[in-house]
Amino acid sequence: MDQTLPVTDAPLPDTKRSADLSDTLRQILAAKYVEVQARQQETPLAEMERRARDAGRPRPFTAALCNAVADLRVGLIAEVKRASPSGGLIREPFDPAGIARAYEEAGATCLSVLTDEPWFQGTPEHLRLAREATNLPVLRKDFMVDPWQVFEARAMGADAILIIMAAVTDEMAERLEDTARGLDMGVLVEIHDEAELQRALGLETRLIGVNNRDLRSLKTDIAVTERLAPLVPADRIPVAESGIRTPEDVRRMAHAGARCLLVGEHLLRQPDPGAAARALVEAA
Numbered sequence: 618m619d620q621t622l623p624v625t626d627a628p629l630p631d632t633k634r635s636a637d638l639s640d641t642l643r644q645i646l647a648a649k650y651v652e653v654q655a656r657q658q659e660t661p662l663a664e665m666e667r668r669a670r671d672a673g674r675p676r677p678f679t680a681a682l683c684n685a686v687a688d689l690r691v692g693l694i695a696e697v698k699r700a701s702p703s704g705g706l707i708r709e710p711f712d713p714a715g716i717a718r719a720y721e722e723a724g725a726t727c728l729s730v731l732t733d734e735p736w737f738q739g740t741p742e743h744l745r746l747a748r749e750a751t752n753l754p755v756l757r758k759d760f761m762v763d764p765w766q767v768f769e770a771r772a773m774g775a776d777a778i779l780i781i782m783a784a785v786t787d788e789m790a791e792r793l794e795d796t797a798r799g800l801d802m803g804v805l806v807e808i809h810d811e812a813e814l815q816r817a818l819g820l821e822t823r824l825i826g827v828n829n830r831d832l833r834s835l836k837t838d839i840a841v842t843e844r845l846a847p848l849v850p851a852d853r854i855p856v857a858e859s860g861i862r863t864p865e866d867v868r869r870m871a872h873a874g875a876r877c878l879l880v881g882e883h884l885l886r887q888p889d890p891g892a893a894a895r896a897l898v899e900a901a
């Protein structure tokens with residue numbers, strides 16, 4: 618996939634201004650800024666806000682995960698994506714509705730659906746199809762850099778958004794969260810190190826996602842959750858993300874304190890993603 622994109626000086630958080638930021642993340646964010654600015658010309662904020670409010674009330678995303686944790690179940694956020702740049706996944710044929718139904722039958726608590734197209738071949742239509750096929754709350758998995766995208770998420774039917782601390786300033790993170798809360802949407806904030814955890818704790822959301830994938834190197838190591846989940850305060854809920862494949866991985870994440878898991882690639886590489894999801898749900 619040719620991704621030679623114009624790199625602009627996106628307002629990245631100070632900690633990320635150095636060259637240590639992965640080319641991938643920098644290119645994704647630079648392209649996202651260009652894309653979002655163009656899309657706002659087509660659909661101004663006032664109109665997108667109207668569409669969001671017309672979309673009705675979201676399904677409870679955070680409450681679904683809190684209930685799973687309270688019932689000592691695994692809170693599985695099962696991901697729907699056609700491709701992934703880091704692992705070379707391409708799922709063909711790709712049936713978002715069928716995959717979502719299989720996840721629901723397997724006992725998943727929520728869905729995560731990629732809507733980033735250049736890198737993950739995701740679309741808002743994938744999210745709409747997956748959401749319509751189940752009763753599960755759906756997280757819009759995309760690179761949020763502007764509150765306009767939060768209204769767009771609700772307008773396409775999403776029930777929650779992701780805030781990646783490595784991708785935004787503290788001020789933007791707060792604006793994104795305020796916008797989501799104003800729409801009664803859930804917020805999963807994502808971190809990859811101790812500094813990002815401290816920044817994330819400045820937000821209200823209880824859901825602290827620990828991404829085992831380093832957005833600089835795209836290297837994945839589930840030991841990241843084992844290091845960071847114990848540092849998450851007791852009034853928050855750690856969510857282990859990325860690189861989770863086996864029942865043993867699930868037990869390691871649970872032992873580290875993460876009973877909510879976000880899993881994609883392993884499930885989507887299987888002929889029957891539902892059976893693979895059930896194996897993980899039953900593992901803890």
Ligand SMILES: O=P(O)(O)OC[C@@H](O)[C@@H](O)c1c[nH]c2ccccc12
Pocket residue numbers: 696701758759760781807828858859860861879880881882883
């Ligand atoms: O496919 P995996 O390794 O199971 O990972 C799922 C999910 O954690 C990953 O897709 C993800 C986590 N944070 C993101 C931010 C943007 C895009 C993708 C992601």
